[in-house]
Amino acid sequence: MDESAHPYQHLTPDLVLDAVESCGFEVNGRLFPLNSYENRVYQVGIEDGTPLIAKFYRPERWSREQLLEEHSFVAELEEAEIPVVGAIKLANGGYLADYGGFTFALFPQRGGQAPDITLPDxxxxxxxxxxxxxxxxxxxxxxxxxxxxxxxxxxxxxxxxxxxxxxxxxxxxxxxxxxxxxxxxxxxxxxxxxxxxxxxxxxxxxxxxxxxxxxxxxxxxxxxxxxxxxxxxxxxxxxxxxxxxxxxxxxxxxxxxxxxxxxxxxxxxxxxxxxxxxxxxxxxxxxxxxxxxxxxxxxxxxxxxxxxxxxxxxxxxxxxxxxxxxxxxxx
Structure with missing residues (x-):
């Protein structure tokens, strides 16, 4: 591995798919990068299922403790029945997984459009x-x-x-x-x-x-x-x-x-x-x-x-x- 390269240069499509499979999901090989600069985010096709969103966190931006606080907060909001999109709880009992030197989380796919603030209310x-x-x-x-x-x-x-x-x-x-x-x-x-x-x-x-x-x-x-x-x-x-x-x-x-x-x-x-x-x-x-x-x-x-x-x-x-x-x- 080239130590001088930027870490995301090592985040290959195969690594992304293998990382998702390591969490117990059977991928179908379909992979679409989504618009994100700070992190790397992908739509990953799941065999006989709805695609998942995989977010690979930028190395050294947040500590693991800081990432866990984010996910705990969102889970608290979900428990209060507030409409947020939180990460999927994984087989390890948490929201974060590690693979190939990257920390990542998986999210359900949710679609929609930005609110039209010209509409009443x-x-x-x-x-x-x-x-x-x-x-x-x-x-x-x-x-x-x-x-x-x-x-x-x-x-x-x-x-x-x-x-x-x-x-x-x-x-x-x-x-x-x-x-x-x-x-x-x-x-x-x-x-x-x-x-x-x-x-x-x-x-x-x-x-x-x-x-x-x-x-x-x-x-x-x-x-x-x-x-x-x-x-x-x-x-x-x-x-x-x-x-x-x-x-x-x-x-x-x-x-x-x-x-x-x-x-x-x-x-x-x-x-x-x-x-x-x-x-x-x-x-x-x-x-x-x-x-x-x-x-x-x-x-x-x-x-x-x-x-x-x-x-x-x-x-x-x-x-x-x-x-x-x-x-x-x-x-």
Missing amino acids: TLFRVGQWIGRIHQVGARSDFQARPTIDPVETIERGHRFVLESGFVPDDLRHPYQSLIRDLLTEIQRNLEEAGPVNSLRLHGDCHLGNILVREERILFVDFDDARQGPAIQDLWLMLSGDSAEQSLEMGELIEGYEQFNDFNPRERFLIEPLRTMRLINQAAWLAWRWDDPTFPMHFPWFGQPRFWSDHILMLREQLANLQQPPVSPPVV
Whole structure:
């Protein structure tokens, strides 16, 4: 085995099929890679049965303890009859298996489409389910999974892209100066929010991780589950101008509060969390650049045009941080 190769280069189709068979399933040889960059995910055909989804976790991203916390949380949600897609319990009594140097989990195949938030009550219903998820999430804390920290995440991410040499020389100073200004405004917003409760979250609850089929809502992919404020699972569904976001927030919160209280001070966290996500996405590409999939699919990363556009986007975000937070409409 070539030790210098990226670990996923050793994840061959035969290894994937053999790994699934090692869990007691008879595969039929059909294998379809699904859209995933952080992990590797495949639809695997099962003899005389419905295909399974096999997720092979990126080595060294999460510890085994952190992966087990994710699956235990999702199992807790399933037990509470919340519509989530959890891993299949295997013959070993757990949700994780190991094969060929990889840790993986198997999931039932579930289809559906992203929710259409233009339809009446869609966001209200999504808000209701997130309220239920957070009811369960507040029962205990993650012990191994990280807690969301915008300041620490931004500082770590921007340092890495600078040290890795991705930012062009003529843009390094504007980028560093802008990061300092952003952190100042983020700190001000955090102080405005004051103390907020921290609970177990989905962590990446955008519309692409919610499926709708025959009016049934399913929450999928808890790979980014973390400890943090409730607003993290709500703000990613806001889009459009401030008026549109206000209406969307109103629908979400109205549904959410059917099952859980919402602290309105958490609205001050939306733009800090959005800023964190923008900066962390660029850092994520830099962190993963040794994976051959990334240069292939993101060839524009590291080019001067990307960084000039990125800095422009962050300047717009600085203006957003200086505005009053989005609020539900006054009834």
